Every structure is written in C-alpha cells, then in structure tokens.
Amino acid sequence: MEKRVAFRSRWLPxxxxxxxxxxxxxxxxxxxxxxxVQSVQQQDPFGISVEFVGLDNFVMLFNDExxxxxxxxxxxxxxxxAFFGMSLSLILAVFADRALRFxxxxxxxxxxxxxxxxxxxxxxxxxxxxxxxxxxxxxxKGFGVAWDPLLVSRDAMVLVVVAAVWNQISYNFLxxxxxxxxxxxxxxxxxxxxxxxPGRRFWTIVLPLLSPTTFFLLVVNVVYAFFNTFAIIDAxxxxxxxxxxEILVYKVYKDGFKALDLGxxxxxxxxxxxxxxGLTIVQFRYVERRVQY
Amino acid sequence: MKRLTMLRAALALAxxxxxxxxxxxxxxxxxxxxxxxLNDRVNELAKGFNESQNQYKVVPVYKxxxxxxxxxxxxxxxxxxxxxxxxxxxVGTATMMSAKGAIKPVGAVMRDAGEKFDPKSYxxxxxxxxxxxxGEMLSFPFNSSTVVFYYNKDVFAKAGLxxxxxxxxxxEVMAAAAKIKTSGASxxxxxxxxxxxxxxxxxxxxxxxxxxxxxxxxxxxxxVFQINSPLHVRHWNNLKEWNSKGxxxxxxRTNEAxxxxxxxxxxxxxxxxxxxxxxxxNAKFKYGVAMMPYYAxxxxxxxxxxxxxxxxxxxxxxxxxxxxGVAKFLNYLADPQRQAQxxxxxGYLPITPVAYDITKTSGxxxxxxxTDVSVRQMMNKPATPNSKGLRFGSFVQIRDMxxxxxxNMLAGKQDAKTALDNAVKRGNEMLRRxxxxxxxxx
Numbered sequence: 001m002e003k004r005v006a007f008r009s010r011w012l013p014x015x016x017x018x019x020x021x022x023x024x025x026x027x028x029x030x031x032x033x034x035x036x037v038q039s040v041q042q043q044d045p046f047g048i049s050v051e052f053v054g055l056d057n058f059v060m061l062f063n064d065e066x067x068x069x070x071x072x073x074x075x076x077x078x079x080x081x082a083f084f085g086m087s088l089s090l091i092l093a094v095f096a097d098r099a100l101r102f103x104x105x106x107x108x109x110x111x112x113x114x115x116x117x118x119x120x121x122x123x124x125x126x127x128x129x130x131x132x133x134x135x136x137x138x139x140x141k142g143f144g145v146a147w148d149p150l151l152v153s154r155d156a157m158v159l160v161v162v163a164a165v166w167n168q169i170s171y172n173f174l175x176x177x178x179x180x181x182x183x184x185x186x187x188x189x190x191x192x193x194x195x196x197x198p199g200r201r202f203w204t205i206v207l208p209l210l211s212p213t214t215f216f217l218l219v220v221n222v223v224y225a226f227f228n229t230f231a232i233i234d235a236x237x238x239x240x241x242x243x244x245x246e247i248l249v250y251k252v253y254k255d256g257f258k259a260l261d262l263g264x265x266x267x268x269x270x271x272x273x274x275x276x277x278g279l280t281i282v283q284f285r286y287v288e289r290r291v292q293y
Numbered sequence: 294m295k296r297l298t299m300l301r302a303a304l305a306l307a308x309x310x311x312x313x314x315x316x317x318x319x320x321x322x323x324x325x326x327x328x329x330x331l332n333d334r335v336n337e338l339a340k341g342f343n344e345s346q347n348q349y350k351v352v353p354v355y356k357x358x359x360x361x362x363x364x365x366x367x368x369x370x371x372x373x374x375x376x377x378x379x380x381x382x383x384v385g386t387a388t389m390m391s392a393k394g395a396i397k398p399v400g401a402v403m404r405d406a407g408e409k410f411d412p413k414s415y416x417x418x419x420x421x422x423x424x425x426x427x428g429e430m431l432s433f434p435f436n437s438s439t440v441v442f443y444y445n446k447d448v449f450a451k452a453g454l455x456x457x458x459x460x461x462x463x464x465e466v467m468a469a470a471a472k473i474k475t476s477g478a479s480x481x482x483x484x485x486x487x488x489x490x491x492x493x494x495x496x497x498x499x500x501x502x503x504x505x506x507x508x509x510x511x512x513x514x515x516x517v518f519q520i521n522s523p524l525h526v527r528h529w530n531n532l533k534e535w536n537s538k539g540x541x542x543x544x545x546r547t548n549e550a551x552x553x554x555x556x557x558x559x560x561x562x563x564x565x566x567x568x569x570x571x572x573x574x575n576a577k578f579k580y581g582v583a584m585m586p587y588y589a590x591x592x593x594x595x596x597x598x599x600x601x602x603x604x605x606x607x608x609x610x611x612x613x614x615x616x617x618g619v620a621k622f623l624n625y626l627a628d629p630q631r632q633a634q635x636x637x638x639x640g641y642l643p644i645t646p647v648a649y650d651i652t653k654t655s656g657x658x659x660x661x662x663x664t665d666v667s668v669r670q671m672m673n674k675p676a677t678p679n680s681k682g683l684r685f686g687s688f689v690q691i692r693d694m695x696x697x698x699x700x701n702m703l704a705g706k707q708d709a710k711t712a713l714d715n716a717v718k719r720g721n722e723m724l725r726r727x728x729x730x731x732x733x734x735x
Contacts, residue, residue, distance in 0.1 A: 046370055242701040
C-alpha cells in the first residue's frame with residue numbers, strides 16, 4: 001500500500017536531498033571521521049606532535065577498570081532515565097488527554113521544562129537537593145533519611161536521574177499526547193460498550209496503538225541519556241562521588257576538553273558511536289518487529 | 294543574483310579587514326578567567342595601561358573558568374587565532390611548558406623588546422614554579438595563592454575554646470572539632486576546599502616530604518608519585534576517621550567548602566588564601582586566619598607551603614610589534630606599587646618581596662589582620678626540593694583521580710592505604726602517557 005513517487009529527472013532527487021546531505025556531512029560524517037582519525041593518534045594538546053599509535057588508545061581504555069565501570073554506570077543511568085522519563089510522561093499524557101477542564105493549562109505547564117537548558121535544570125535540582133541549602137534535602141532529612149549526594153553514590157545517581165528525567169518529560173509528553181489524540185475514539189467507545197473498564201481499555205487498545213510512538217521515544221530517550229545529559233552531570237555532580245555518575249559521554253567531555261587528552265577522548269567517542277549505532281540497529285531489528293504501525 | 298550578493302559580502306569583508314589593519318593602535322588580546330571583583334581589577338589594570346600610552350591597546354576577555362579558557366586558547370592556536378596573552382592555572386603549567394612551539398618564554402619576550410626585567414625580583418617559591426631548570430622564566434607570575442586555615446571565633450567561644458588561639462597541629466584541630474561537635478556550637482566542625490591541593494600537595498610541602506620523585510617533577514618528566522608514604526596514609530586515615538565521627542565534613546572537589554564556612558555551617562576551613570575576600574564580604578561572625586595545621590612529630594615541619602593560582606603565558610607566532618606591546622604591558626604589571634595594590638585588593642600573594650615591604654610599611658596588615666599569614670607561610674623557611682613547587686603533566690586529570698579515590702575512601706569503600714596506592718598507580722599511568730607525548734613535542 002506504499003505510495004511511491006517516480007522522478008523522471010535524474011538529478012532532481014539529488015538536489016532535493018542535497019541540503020539534508022550537506023548538513024549530515026558537515027555535522028556528522030566530517031566530525032565522526034575526525035574522531036576516528038584522532039582515535040588512532042596520540043598528540044599533545046596543541047597538536048604540535050602527532051603520532052600514529054594504532055589501537056593503543058583503545059587497548060589502554062579496555063585495560064582501564066574505571067573505563068569499564070563507566071559502562072555499567074551508563075547502562076544503569078540510561079535504563080533509569082528512559083524508563084522513568086517515558087512512564088511518567090505517559091501517565092501525565094493519559095491524564096491530560098482526559099482532563100475536562102483547564103486541559104490547555106496543564107499541557108502548557110507540562111511543556112515548559114523542555115525550554116530549560118540542561119545545565120540550568122541540573123543547577124536547579126542541585127539547589128533543591130543540596131545537603132546544606134536544599135529545601136528538598138531538608139524534607140528528606142526530616143523523614144530521617146540520610147541524604148548526601150557528595151559522598152553517597154546512590155544519592156548522586158538519584159539526583160542526576162531526576163534532573164535528566166524532568167528535563168525530558170515534556171518532550172515525551174508531547175509525543176504521547178499527540179499519539180493518544182490520534183487514537184480513534186470509536187475504538188475506545190466500542191470497547192467501553194463491550195464492558196471493558198478504563199484499565200483494560202488502556203492495556204489492550206491504547207497501549208498497542210501507541211506502540212509506534214513508544215518505540216520512537218525509546219530510541220530518542222536512549223540517545224538522549226547517552227549523549228545529551230553531560231551538561232546535567234557536569235553541573236550536578238561532576239561525575240562524582242568517586243566516578244559513580246561518570247557516564248561515557250561525560251568522560252569523553254572531561255578527558256577531551258578539560259584534560260586535553262584528545263587521543264583517548266576520540267577513542268572513547270568512537271566506542272560510544274559504535275554502541276549507539278549498535279543499540280539503534282538492535283532496536284530497529286527486534287523491537288520494531290513488534291510495533292504495529 | 295546570488296553570486297552578486299556573495300561578491301558584495303566578500304567586498305564588504307575585505308574593506309572591513311583593511312580598515313582594522315589600518316588602525317595605528319596595536320591590539321593585544323588577553324584571555325583570562327577572573328570573575329566578579331577580580332574581573333573588575335583585571336579591567337582596571339588594562340585600562341590603566343591603555344591610558345598610560347597610545348601605541349598599544351590591551352583587550353581583556355573573560356573566557357570561562359581556567360580549564361575552559363585554556364581549552365579555548367588551544368583550539369584558537371590550532372586554527373591560528375591564539376590570543377597574545379593567556380592566563381593559565383598552575384596545574385596547566387607542565388602542559389604549557391612542553392608546548393614549545395606554541396609559547397614564547399617571557400624572558401625572551403622581555404629581552405627582545407629591550408625591557409628591563411629581573412626574574413630574581415620575585416619570591417623564589419613563586420618564580421621557581423614558572424622557570425626552567427636552565428633558569429629561563431617561561432611565564433609571568435600573576436595571581437598566586439596558598440592554603441591557609443580559617444576558623445570561626447564566635448563558634449570557638451561558644452564551644453569553650455580560646456577564640457584568640459588557632460589550633461596549630463592536626464591533633465589540636467581534632468580536639469577542637471570534638472569540642473565543637475559535643476557542645477553543639479555548630480553542626481559541622483571542619484571542612485576543606487581543594488582536597489588534593491590541600492591534603493596531598495600542600496600537606497607534603499608543609500611536612501617537607503616529596504609528592505613525587507625528581508623534585509616533584511620539576512627536574513624531569515620521568516617523575517613518579519610518592520604520596521602513599523606512611524605519613525600520607527596516617528593523615529588520610531585520620532581524615533576518614535574524623536569524617537565517620539562527624540568532625541570532618543566533605544565539601545566538594547573545588548571551593549564549595551568556602552561557602553560552608555562563611556555561611557556559618559562549618560567552624561573550621563582549610564582553603565585558598567584568596568578566599569579571604571569572599572569570606573570578608575559574607576561572614577557575619579568574627580573569624581581568624583592561621584597557618585596550615587601540621588603533625589608536630591614530623592621532623593622539620595612546618596616547612597613552607599606551595600602556591601596555586603595562575604600565571605600569564607605569551608603565545609607564539611605573533612607579529613614583532615605585538616610582542617613589544619606585550620613586553621611593555623608585563624613591565625607595567627611588574628611595577629612594585631601596582632603589585633602591592635593587587636595583593637591588597639585581591640588577597641592574592643604579593644609575589645615580590647618589595648611589594649610585601651610596601652604593604653607592610655603602609656600598615657595594611659595591622660588594619661587587616663590575617664592578610665599576611667599566607668606570605669609568612671610561603672616564606673616560613675627557604676624552600677627545599679620538596680617544597681618549591683610541583684610540575685606534572687595531565688595534572689587536571691590526575692587531580693580528579695586523586696579526588697575520586699579520596700571520595701571513595703570517605704564513602705567507606707576503601708581504606709586510606711588502598712586509596713593512596715590507587716592514586717599513585719593511576720597518577721603514574723597518566724604521567725607516563727604524558728611523558729611520551731611531551732618528549733615527542735620537545
């Protein structure tokens with residue numbers, strides 16, 4: 001049932017995709033190729049001495065237990081961010097979709113956090129949860145819970161996950177809401193007439209029909225957790241305590257821009273690139289099969 | 294049509310470029326990392342110089358925090374647009390030193406321009422930091438600070454301690470902390486800024502023990518860390534124990550702990566002497582400044598402390614006329630009166646003995662008690678190979694590693710010995726990697 005448009009002209013299709021191609025080449029292929037080149041070199045920060053070292057940078061990374069630990073941290077962080085980011089926004093979207101009054105206001109308010117820069121969001125949460133100044137930290141302590149993201153790894157992880165999830169909820173919310181609104185009301189009404197309660201209607205009709213949206217958001221959220229969260233980490237914990245919140249992309253940034261170790265940083269970004277390409281392929285091959293468009 | 298607009302744009306650009314080239318005044322770009330009140334002082338220095346002559350114009354530009362401005366300058370150098378002068382923090386010194394093609398030694402800049410400049414006029418512990426083993430001064434000392442001890446006199450009085458006597462040794466600090474905790478005079482007894490700088494680097498110098506072989510890296514790139522000595526282990530073990538007892542509260546990797554002190558939360562603090570300006574402005578209590586605590590049973594302690602802060606580097610590949618201007622400007626900064634003023638306004642160390650004398654005779658120290666502690670501590674004894682400074686490549690990364698091990702120790706994941714052994718092992722790996730690239734570059 002696919003519609004195909006046939007182009008007579010030989011060059012027109014290329015012209016039409018040229019702008020997109022140009023952007024992809026300049027902003028993706030070119031930097032990516034640079035990263036690959038630099039990953040097999042070792043150089044001083046100023047680029048005065050550049051030496052080809054083969055796979056030395058990679059060998060060093062995989063012999064570094066701290067780098068390997070960073071994989072685990074990244075996995076935990078990404079799963080938490082994607083899971084909570086998506087499930088919370090789905091709940092919010094379902095409620096906003098059913099709201100009878102003030103629906104417009106709810107939606108606007110829920111979209112606002114997306115306008116907040118990642119680093120600002122992190123600082124905001126840091127202030128709320130700061131053991132000394134934070135009002136939320138004060139409440140938590142009031143309940144008799146010890147709270148110290150400066151030294152306790154779990155607390156630091158909670159802090160960065162909360163900030164990352166909060167920042168991403170709006171985006172997920174928008175897509176879920178749009179998805180919900182495109183579900184034909186007649187289907188849900190038919191199920192209601194057949195005696196299905198709200199819970200059953202949600203699980204058997206709404207959720208399966210939302211699966212294209214959910215799948216798209218899963219890809220986007222994993223990429224978000226992998227790549228776009230380094231500002232949050234940098235502002236909230238700086239990767240600490242120890243290296244408990246040092247996710248892969250933050251280590252790329254820290255080693256490259258702060259420590260000026262370009263070879264290692266480039267090697268890390270090549271690895272990261274491979275992981276994300278791999279994850280996306282897996283998602284498209286296996287998860288997408290179960291998605292009904 | 295499109296081609297025409299392109300042509301016009303190119304023409305306009307060409308006109309703009311030639312117009313700026315035709316200006317008689319030579320511009321000198323100065324990238325720095327000074328914020329707040331310090332940024333105002335930097336702008337005043339540039340303004341003063343620009344008004345003192347009409348050939349050169351120094352343009353100070355704030356480029357972010359130290360690591361950021363350094364990364365920006367390196368990127369600019371790689372694309373051929375480096376600034377004339379760059380402010381680099383002390384942990385970046387080794388990186389700059391080994392980038393021989395990227396910098397022009399300050400000594401050479403002054404010689405070529407025929408400006409009078411005497412490296413010996415600086416306090417040796419300061420100048421030594423930025424001078425090669427052959428005696429060539431590579432960068433211009435600008436803002437230097439050291440570690441001092443601050444304590445809240447009001448809390449001391451409340452806890453039944455003598456507010457006019459600061460604890461001198463670590464055991465005394467902890468006795469005071471215990472009293473503060475048990476009396477409930479304040480909820481946090483002792484905290485520290487810059488854990489690696491205070492509890493490894495300055496701790497070692499103050500006790501006259503090496504941080505690393507080869508005179509703390511100043512005599513060669515093949516240096517090896519030695520911070521897992523019994524004395525270091527003893528001190529870190531104490532910190533771990535004091536942390537679990539609640540005598541010591543961890544504040545963070547940079548200067549976060551300073552806010553804990555001036556807000557009144559913590560009663561004692563070790564941090565940069567340059568924090569005093571901020572403490573003065575924010576503290577609503579009486580406070581005292583004293584020298585760093587030490588262990589009295591260590592022979593030769595206290596020795597002298599080492600500096601932090603930054604120096605000014607002159608970048609290579611600029612026009613001869615610009616170097617003349619740079620030399621004139623650095624000479625302007627080296628003026629003793631200006632140095633004394635900088636010291637008094639900012640809390641940074643007076644980096645020449647003359648500037649110290651001027652400040653002393655002006656009666657500044659009597660009016661502002663505590664401001665001379667840092668100087669006296671720096672000049673406490675003639676510097677030894679263990680206490681004249683340090684020079685390590687990749688030290689930004691290494692410091693982070695040290696602090697990661699410190700945090701893991703405080704969190705109870707490892708004991709002091711393991712933490713310091715790990716720090717040495719990881720640090721040495723970075724040193725070897727740096728040694729390799731630096732040798733190739735040099």
